[in-house]
Amino acid sequence: MTFCDENNIDLIKEELRYLELLAKQYPSICAASTEIINLQAILNLPKGTEHFISDIHGEYESFIHVLKNASGVTKRKINDVFGNSLREKEKESLATLVYYPEQKLELIKKDETNLKDWYKITLYRLIELCREVCSKYTRSKVRKSLPQDFAYIIEELLHEGNKKVNKLEYYNGIIETIIDIDRADEFITAISKVIQKLVVDRLHIVGDIYDRGPGADIIMDKLMKHHSLDIQWGNHDILWMGAAAGSKCCIANVLRISLRYANLATIEDGYGINLLPLATFAMNQYEKDDCKGFKPKTLDKLLTETDTILFSRMHKAISIIQFKLEGQLIKSHPEFLMDDRLLLDKIDIEKGTINLYGKNYKINDTNFPTVNWKDPYKLTKEEECLINKLTNSFVNSEKLERHIRFMYSKGSMYTVYNSNLLYHGCIPLNEDGSFKEVEIAHGKHKGKDLLDTLDRYAREAYFFKNDKKSKAYGMDILWYLWCGPDSPLFGKEKMTTFERYFIDDKSTHKEKKDSYYKYRDSEEICSYILKEFDLEPDSSHIINGHIPVKSKEGESPIKACGKLFVIDGGFCRAYQPQTGIAGYTLIYNSYGLLLTSHEPFESTQKAIKENKDILSSTIILEHVNSRKRVADTDIGNELKKQIKDLEMLLIAYRKGLIKEKK
Structure with missing residues (x-):
């Protein structure tokens, strides 16, 4: 135990006020000891799967499908569980049922001749799949994810094992009863949603939910129901945040x-x-x-x-x-x-020309x-x-306000999570690769400090309703973040909107990128950026969106020998002619990192009727010999701190510094 040493008694006395508060939650040696055992056990579980998606741009059908299939994770779980015991068509049908249980059930009930047998087989398959998905979580966490109506039944079935011969009739009886009382549809829907929920532990949205596609509001509704996520603001998101603030x-x-x-x-x-x-x-x-x-x-x-x-x-x-x-x-x-x-x-206006940088151009x-x-x-x-x-x-749009408040509560300019640095656009750099100083509110900021400062002003724009001066400046910063020359979210010298509308000469349409884009393939510069955010360069990565990767021209989303990944591959249909694919997503599980490229999604209707999943290709970016555990994650570090605090509480009890409450 870390704090058993007598020399640490002074430290425990210093923390006594905090430990007395902790004692209200764990009022005895037994309670504190039990929690230490629980937390130590959690540290040994495999780390949860993380799912990274970027630049959705309102394409809600594709997004929702990728969310449901977890970029192929669900399919891989089905393969792990059933291997060669199911035909490919059966696996595809089972996957579609997990993604769209209500809609798929309607079709199956029309075509299936022996529905009772189908229910029985399908229920067993879903229970097996759910058991595999839940295997990396504690029973407590799984229990919290279960729907109230079926929580007890699902928990019983999940923990049924081959050795429990005495209970075989009991478990079979549960399945039979579910079917006989006409609750199979509801049960299938419930357990499918549990699988969807637990197949991914954390979702990361690396910017640009809004604009271009038809359903950003639908995507926001979906995200608001997600159990665990963070958002890194994109320039298009910032624009909508500014609009909701009144800019x-x-x-x-x-x-x-x-x-x-x-x-x-x-x-x-x-x-x-x-x-x-x-x-x-x-x-x-x-x-x-x-x-x-x-x-x-x-x-x-x-x-x-x-x-x-x-x-x-x-x-x-x-x-x-x-x-x-x-x-x-x-x-x-x-x-x-x-x-x-x-x-x-x-x-x-009389000549029909415009003077740009000393040269006259005809306007159309x-x-x-x-x-x-x-x-x-x-x-x-x-x-x-x-x-x-x-x-x-x-x-005054109530729904927009609800969505933007959520964007603020779950979002930020960047996120550091499990040794990964996530941001949408760039870190502004000078021509020599050093961090660029940007003047904001009469002060100069660069690197991490620049993003932290801009994050603060972005929040003032929306929340400082009684401080009109601060709010007005914050709203102007939101607009600057959309199109300013040193905006980390825009990353270009200028936005040539006017030129694209009014000048036919395409040489005026060029938008010079920040030096960051020249250097993002440099291991040295990526290490420099990671250090700025207090990350260890040898074991950390940058995950980036914003500029679509032109795969059809041979561009790779993997930069700087695997230190940086660009996962904007054309989720937005408007970009797909340039990129040649329909987006990249990233999966980070206990075995390592996997990058998935997706072909265009046809439609939800086809996915349900014909079991048409998105065609995807996955490459392994990193693979570890020893699985990463919760102990190796940010959550693990928090749990270790809690364990140390509880160990101090145990000593305080044993030394009589705090009395147990019986």
């Missing part, structure tokens, strides 16, 4: 992106934000403008001609408002070093009915009225 610049950007991808489902249906004022304004102001440059990118979504015209006009209207609002913000923050983004005043659209060229960044009264109405809709 007009962020609101304009959110609406522009939604209209660019003809994705108003999240805005209108998900969050109940009324876009009628924007539609009315756009139709009035741009009545004779076809707004060709603002035609939405619809992928395979079909829009009527009327909708295309309406969306294009709304798209242009909010874009102009955005450029005006951003111009005002840039002027009020010279420390942001973004004067090169002041572009409206560089337009010569000269219809700016709301711009006063003497004061181009000033909103018209109608624009001001419109943005105020839209802001009111965003800040």
Whole structure:
């Protein structure tokens, strides 16, 4: 025992007030000893499986399926349990049943001729699978995961073993009764959800839940029900956080992106934000403008001609408002070093040109009915009225507020977990690879300190409602994090939104990346970053998202000889033509790290009807000879501290410093 030494009595006396509080929870030697035994036992269990997903971008069907199949972990468990005793089709059907129990049961009940036999066989298979999934957890943890209706029955069946011959009839009787009283469907659904829940111990979302895809709100609803997760904010998440806080610049950007991808489902249906004022304004102001440059990118979504015209006009209207609002913000923050983004005043409307960096470029659209060229960044009264109405809709959306509060409670600029450093974008670097100093609120910050400072201001933007000055600055920081030149979440010199809309010369569309992207394949620089976050470089990794890996061009997601992994592989359908795949995910279990690449997901309907799982390829990144235990994790370190405290409490009892409560 660590503290049995007489020399530690003084230390125990110093901690006596804390130990007296601990004694209320463990009032006797017996209670403290039992808890030490329990905690020591937990330390020897295999570490839980961690699941890393990045850059979901509203693709809720693909995301939910990957969440349900745990990037192939469930399939591997089925193979481990049943090996060659089941045909591949049977394994596929069992996997689909675990993923979508209610929907799959409906189909099976229509086709199955001997339903009772099917129920009996399936129940035994699910119990076997569940037993395997639960094997790395304590009974207490498993018990807490069980649905109330079936908790006792599932626990009994999970702990039935081949040696318990005397209870064989008892267990068979349970199965028979479940079927006979017509509760098999509910039981199958319940145990499938237990498997889904326990197959992964911790979920990590490495940024960008929002934008482009149709169901970010659906994803957020799903995440809010998850048992254990953390989120590293992405630049698109930050934009929505800013919109929910009331930042007009962020609101304009959110609406522009939604209209660019003809994705108003999240805005209108998900969050109940009324876009009628924007539609009315756009139709009035741009009545004779076809707004060709603002035609939405619809992928395979079909829009009527009327909708295309309406969306294009709304798209242009909010874009102009955005450029005006951003111009005002840039002027009020010279420390942001973004004067090169002041572009409206560089337009010569009579010549139809714009002067960028001393060179004139032709603009492809000269219809700016709301711009006063003497004061181009000033909103018209109608624009001001419109943005105020839209802001009111965003800040008063109850569901959006609920989701963003969750984003704050579970999210941060970065996370350190089990020797892995997780962040979405980058750590800003200078050309020589050193950490770049960035001026924030009249102070200069770099490395870890920069991310910690930005995290604090991001929270002030939303929570400092009674401190208007701090809140306003925080909201401006949220916008800066979206597109600022030294933003760790953006990672580029500038965002060339204006140029992409109005200038055909593609040389103006280039967005120079931060030096981080030049150095992220360097073991030395990755070690330098890991040390900055107090991690041991030889046993730690960086897990990164944000910039899609172009797999079809031969780019590897594995950087710096395995010190850094980029897991943005194109979850978002808009990126898949560039990446060639539909995303990477990462699994970290007790045996090591596995990287999985996914092919595009067809549909939930096909997955259920035809047992069509996502086609995935898995490569082992690291494999350990000795399984990692809970003792090797962050949770293990916390448990060791608790054990030391309880050991001190035991000595305090035995020395009479604290009296036992009988």
